[in-house]
Amino acid sequence: xxxxxxxxxxxxxxxxxxxxxxxxxxxxxxxxxxxxxxxxxxxxxxxxxxxxxxxxxxxxxxxxxxxxxxxxxxxxxxxxxxxxxxxxxxxxxxxxxxxxxxxxxxxxxxxxxxxxxxxxxxx
Amino acid sequence: xxxxxxxxxxxxxxxxxxxxxxxxxxxxxxxxxxxxxxxxxxxxxxxxxxxxxxxxxxxxxxxxxxxxxxxxxxxxxxxxxxxxxxxxxxxxxxxxxxxxxxxxxxxx
Numbered sequence: 001x002x003x004x005x006x007x008x009x010x011x012x013x014x015x016x017x018x019x020x021x022x023x024x025x026x027x028x029x030x031x032x033x034x035x036x037x038x039x040x041x042x043x044x045x046x047x048x049x050x051x052x053x054x055x056x057x058x059x060x061x062x063x064x065x066x067x068x069x070x071x072x073x074x075x076x077x078x079x080x081x082x083x084x085x086x087x088x089x090x091x092x093x094x095x096x097x098x099x100x101x102x103x104x105x106x107x108x109x110x111x112x113x114x115x116x117x118x119x120x121x122x123x
Numbered sequence: 124x125x126x127x128x129x130x131x132x133x134x135x136x137x138x139x140x141x142x143x144x145x146x147x148x149x150x151x152x153x154x155x156x157x158x159x160x161x162x163x164x165x166x167x168x169x170x171x172x173x174x175x176x177x178x179x180x181x182x183x184x185x186x187x188x189x190x191x192x193x194x195x196x197x198x199x200x201x202x203x204x205x206x207x208x209x210x211x212x213x214x215x216x217x218x219x220x221x222x223x224x225x226x227x228x229x230x231x
Contacts, residue, residue, distance in 0.1 A: 035220075045159075045167065045210055047220040059218045095166055107217040109157035111178060113166040 002026040002112055004096050009117030016086050016121070022079040022096030022114055029077040030054070033099035033106035036070060036081050037113070038092035048094070049081065050106035057105050064090075086121045093118050125150050125213050129223035135231040142198040144226045146211035151191045155215035158187055158196045161225075162207045170209075171196065198228070206230055 008020040022034070036048040049070040050059045058070050069082040079096050094117055097110035126149040136142045146156070154174040159167035169178040171187035174194060184199040198205055211223040 044224045045212075045222040047218075047222070050218070050220075061219045100169075100172065107220065108214050109169060109172045109212060110159075110167075111169040111172075113168070115166055 002098065004098065004112065004114035006094065006096055006114045006117040009094065009119045011120045011122065012086055013123050014087060014121055017082070017084045018086065018119060020081040020083065020094055020096075020117060020119070022081075024077045024079065024096075024098070027098070028102070029072075030074040031102035033104055033108075034072060034079045035097045035099065035106065035110060036079075037095045037097055037110065038090075039095070039116075040089075040092045043092075046092075050099075051079070052105045053103065059106060083119070086119075088121050091119060091121045124219055125152070125216050125221055127211055127213055127221050127223035129209075129211060129226050131226060132224070133227045133229060135229050136201050137231045138203060139200050140231075142201055142205075142228055144196040144198075144209055144228070146189075146194040146196070146223050148192045148194070148213060150216070152213065152215035153190050155213060156187075156189070156194050157212045157214065158185075159210045159212065160205075160207045161210065167210065201228070 003025045005023045035050045051070045067085045071080045095113045097113045100111045128147045130145045156174045158171040161167040175187045186197045208225045208227045210225050
């Protein structure tokens, strides 16, 4: 069974940094692109970033480009999101989500999703 | 960027009735569209991909259709567990991958 477990969320001040992790199990992690998708309180879904299975290709939404960095450690089957220069509008539940097919660069639908971790940016 | 617009924002339906949810794209594409269901406090769950292919374990009462700029999710006979928020997502042109704003299906 595929499992994705996010961690690392919490309360951070504007301008601060946070690193999210997503521990994956139940599939050949290095074969699949992975994604981060966020959801502000009471709002809809927003794709944030994607990374290819090898980690060699990364993609970002304009809203986070230059501030967030996606990475992965295939030996630890873990996905990361380093978030710097955080703003109030980054407050959201952050989900990691798996690409549905192996050996692709990303840019697909998401299946499955983790349970999410809440990031709150506030002074 | 492809903008996805869902309508209506809220749909009030009685159990056992049919629900029809719409998703419109700002640019035309063939079938690179997915639908998700999200219940309160839970992560989204994939229902449909390729505009009309049900994901593993999804009941047959859920069906997707459409192409071009107009897509539809139909729930043929609403069950109590189907009351939730539904999102469409395009993966035809990226980045970015984009979602619609969601349709909340509530009990009438």
